[in-house]
Amino acid sequence: MTRLIHLTHRLFHRYACDQLLIPMSRNIALTFLKMYPFSKCSKSMLSTPSSLVGEKNIVLQGAPGAGKTTVAMFVGQITGLPVIDINEVLEKTWHMSVAQKLQEVGDELFLQEEGETIKKLSIARSVISLTGSNPMHPSSMYHMKKTGIVVYLDVSLEDIQQRLEGMNVDHVVGLRPGVSIQEMFHYRQQFYHQWYDVRVLCQVGDTAEAVAKKVLDGVKRYQDSESGKFISTRSIAKDSEFRRAPSFFTDVVIEGLALDGGLYVPADQLPELTAGEWQRLVGAPYTERAQVLLEKCIHPDDVPAVNLREMVVKAYGRNFSCNKIAPVRHLSGSQFILELFHGPTASFKDFALQMFPQLFAYCMPRICNYLILAATSGDTGSAVLDGFLRLSDADKQRIAVLTFFPEERISQIQKAQMISYKAENVKAVGVKSDFDFCQTTVKQIFTNPEYTGFLTVEYGTALCTADSINWACLLPQVVYHASTYLDLINQGVITFGDTVDVCIPTGNFSNILAAVYAKCMGIPIRKIICASNQNNTLTDFIRTGKYDLRWRSMTASLSPTLDVVKSSNVERYLHLVSHGDGQLVSKLFSQLEEQCYFQVPNTLLQRVQRNFVADWCSEEECLDAIYSVYRSTGYILDMHTALAKVVADRQHDGICPVVIVSTAHPCKSAAAVLQALRVKEISQHPIDQLQMLNSLNSLPSIHKAVLERLGKVHIQESQVCPADPSDIMDNIERFIQQKFMNVA
Numbered sequence: 080m081t082r083l084i085h086l087t088h089r090l091f092h093r094y095a096c097d098q099l100l101i102p103m104s105r106n107i108a109l110t111f112l113k114m115y116p117f118s119k120c121s122k123s124m125l126s127t128p129s130s131l132v133g134e135k136n137i138v139l140q141g142a143p144g145a146g147k148t149t150v151a152m153f154v155g156q157i158t159g160l161p162v163i164d165i166n167e168v169l170e171k172t173w174h175m176s177v178a179q180k181l182q183e184v185g186d187e188l189f190l191q192e193e194g195e196t197i198k199k200l201s202i203a204r205s206v207i208s209l210t211g212s213n214p215m216h217p218s219s220m221y222h223m224k225k226t227g228i229v230v231y232l233d234v235s236l237e238d239i240q241q242r243l244e245g246m247n248v249d250h251v252v253g254l255r256p257g258v259s260i261q262e263m264f265h266y267r268q269q270f271y272h273q274w275y276d277v278r279v280l281c282q283v284g285d286t287a288e289a290v291a292k293k294v295l296d297g298v299k300r301y302q303d304s305e306s307g308k309f310i311s312t313r314s315i316a317k318d319s320e321f322r323r324a325p326s327f328f329t330d331v332v333i334e335g336l337a338l339d340g341g342l343y344v345p346a347d348q349l350p351e352l353t354a355g356e357w358q359r360l361v362g363a364p365y366t367e368r369a370q371v372l373l374e375k376c377i378h379p380d381d382v383p384a385v386n387l388r389e390m391v392v393k394a395y396g397r398n399f400s401c402n403k404i405a406p407v408r409h410l411s412g413s414q415f416i417l418e419l420f421h422g423p424t425a426s427f428k429d430f431a432l433q434m435f436p437q438l439f440a441y442c443m444p445r446i447c448n449y450l451i452l453a454a455t456s457g458d459t460g461s462a463v464l465d466g467f468l469r470l471s472d473a474d475k476q477r478i479a480v481l482t483f484f485p486e487e488r489i490s491q492i493q494k495a496q497m498i499s500y501k502a503e504n505v506k507a508v509g510v511k512s513d514f515d516f517c518q519t520t521v522k523q524i525f526t527n528p529e530y531t532g533f534l535t536v537e538y539g540t541a542l543c544t545a546d547s548i549n550w551a552c553l554l555p556q557v558v559y560h561a562s563t564y565l566d567l568i569n570q571g572v573i574t575f576g577d578t579v580d581v582c583i584p585t586g587n588f589s590n591i592l593a594a595v596y597a598k599c600m601g602i603p604i605r606k607i608i609c610a611s612n613q614n615n616t617l618t619d620f621i622r623t624g625k626y627d628l629r630w631r632s633m634t635a636s637l638s639p640t641l642d643v644v645k646s647s648n649v650e651r652y653l654h655l656v657s658h659g660d661g662q663l664v665s666k667l668f669s670q671l672e673e674q675c676y677f678q679v680p681n682t683l684l685q686r687v688q689r690n691f692v693a694d695w696c697s698e699e700e701c702l703d704a705i706y707s708v709y710r711s712t713g714y715i716l717d718m719h720t721a722l723a724k725v726v727a728d729r730q731h732d733g734i735c736p737v738v739i740v741s742t743a744h745p746c747k748s749a750a751a752v753l754q755a756l757r758v759k760e761i762s763q764h765p766i767d768q769l770q771m772l773n774s775l776n777s778l779p780s781i782h783k784a785v786l787e788r789l790g791k792v793h794i795q796e797s798q799v800c801p802a803d804p805s806d807i808m809d810n811i812e813r814f815i816q817q818k819f820m821n822v823a
């Protein structure tokens with residue numbers, strides 16, 4: 080029944096998209112393209128190089144000195160397509176050299192005349208090498224983009240400088256005495272970034288021929304509308320039905336969980352970057368690293384590069400209080416701290432949730448409203464609220480967020496943080512019960528087809544989640560693991576190829592799985608150390624291969640985000656290490672449902688142990704660690720980070736650097752931290768607690784965004800809901816009426 084409702088719901092979406100022709104899901108796009116294959120190709124059509132682009136052109140853009148002309152020649156040779164050099168076209172039209180023209184009319188007029196000439200060109204099925212300045216003329220680039228696939232030859236500044244130094248550069252727009260190549264280069268980048276469909280990340284020493292091959296690989300991926308698919312961890316490879324069922328990124332973002340109860344994973348392996356490509360990113364800022372990696376993992380049909388860029392800049396631009404976004408700091412000996420708490424709500428959840436709402440808004444079919452529903456015991460709530468609050472006004476008309484948190488079992492500061500978000504499209508409601516009740520009730524609501532069906536029909540509203548079950552929440556987390564490694568190179572701690580270990584306080588297994596993915600993409604991580612609190616199912620699992628919930632009862636801890644019974648993302652990991660054995664995964668997780676237990680085969684356990692080491696520690700050990708680290712270094716760890724520190728002390732052999740992942744700012748659990756620091760009289764008031772932490776003059780410094788948030792609330796204002804599912808449902812309905820139906 081649930082399945083049926085899901086399916087009709089899906090079909091309803093699709094149909095509506097067809098009718099409206101507003102950003103349609105890739106599924107529909109594909110059906111259309113099969114009927115009218117003007118531009119994109121199916122796999123079989125991609126087999127010969129010349130049929131790669133249909134009637135389109137391959138258009139190369141890039142900085143002066145990037146090698147466009149030479150690379151175009153090779154691309155022409157391989158594909159058999161004619162090559163057109165815009166420089167030559169211009170010189171023929173103007174009857175003079177480009178340098179002469181530039182001298183004669185000056186930069187501005189030059190760009191204009193250049194653009195006008197290009198707009199008159201009618202070219203098809205060719206390889207076009209643009210001039211370096213074309214992308215600065217918008218309407219001519221529209222013309223180029225309409226008739227071709229724009230490929231950006233992304234060459235490093237150092238390479239460009241080297242190549243231009245020996246050349247006569249009197250033909251380069253904007254490069255006059257007093258302007259350095261570096262300035263010209265940085266200025267130009269904004270234009271290049273605006274237009275490309277495919278980026279080729281060139282590495283030092285690439286020959287033109289090698290770059291040409293990369294161009295064709297990139298174009299091939301771009302043209303292959305059937306690549307970039309997702310499957311469920313429980314789908315069976317031989318089952319051709321499932322294999323064919325197209326789930327694209329766009330679908331996965333909106334659906335969250337797969338229909339068979341499994342989790343979505345890419346059907347193909349994650350792309351691996353070469354050492355040279357990684358090295359290109361060593362000097363790049365976080366946003367650029369994120370952009371490159373996400374581009375490689377998200378097919379341009381789902382989210383084009385230019386839209387991805389906007390999202391990344393918005394997510395990791397000004398919202399983070401540290402411009403390095405995810406800085407790495409030396410703690411002592413071989414230990415480093417990765418600070419993931421500079422986001423607006425001070426936990427690493429911001430890395431997923433500053434990005435996810437934007438992806439969601441981009442991918443959602445514009446036919447109904449969406450209510451993001453979340454039960455939270457801590458950091459997720461405020462991160463979800465904050466992320467969705469930052470959407471554009473138009474998107475906020477269609478997407479609203481309601482979170483439920485246990486009124487009594489959550490830190491003062493976290494509660495204050497959450498209820499401070501009471502604007503426009505988001506709201507947090509306290510429930511007179513514990514987290515388990517909140518979560519179970521929300522789950523029941525999601526799997527109650529009558530209720531969800533009612534919301535869809537009555538209010539045109541669909542329910543969605545926003546947690547690490549969703550691939551689009553997990554993916555952005557891969558970036559900071561890679562970024563850490565690059566920063567360690569920057570700091571001279573390692574050189575590329577050296578190994579590092581990471582130690583991660585783990586709950587739902589998303590952060591740690593993202594480290595595994597970073598490793599798959601080519602980051603040389605040796606061991607990934609899984610740190611748990613006393614609720615240590617994962618420690619036992621990694622040590623014995625038994626995932627056993629039979630004798631376990633959850634105990635409340637000072638690190639509640641780690642008090643997880645079923646770590647959902649273990650399923651994705653087992654799918655990965657079993658090389659996509661959906662049958663096995665299916666069997667294991669239905670056993671877990673029915674018998675609260677499974678054991679993985681020995682061969683699999685060995686593979687698990689090649690990746691992971693696991694350990695746990697007690698609350699007292701964490702509190703002691705916070706105290707002793709503060710005394711010896713002046714640095715204050717939060718409870719989760721302290722756990723990772725204790726486990727790293729025990730499990731790391733000191734052979735290589737170990738990165739201790741700090742998942743939250745100490746201010747989030749200020750009361751516990753102050754207790755650990757043996758502060759005598761701890762105020763009950765959140766703001767006083769923060770000030771008290773701050774008065775210790777230690778690192779990390781105070782989290783300004785959190786302090787500001789807390790200044791905005793009066794705890795008494797919070798709305799409290801009785802522990803009754805029907806009250807929760809009433810709350811949901813009322814919220815939908817207010818937000819989407821404009822009922823006061």
Ligand SMILES: *Cc1c(COP(=O)(O)O)cnc(C)c1O
Binds near residue numbers: 584641
């Ligand atoms: C959510 C959370 C964790 C657990 O992360 P997973 O990716 O679910 O393993 C750890 N620390 C903090 C502070 C968190 O908020």
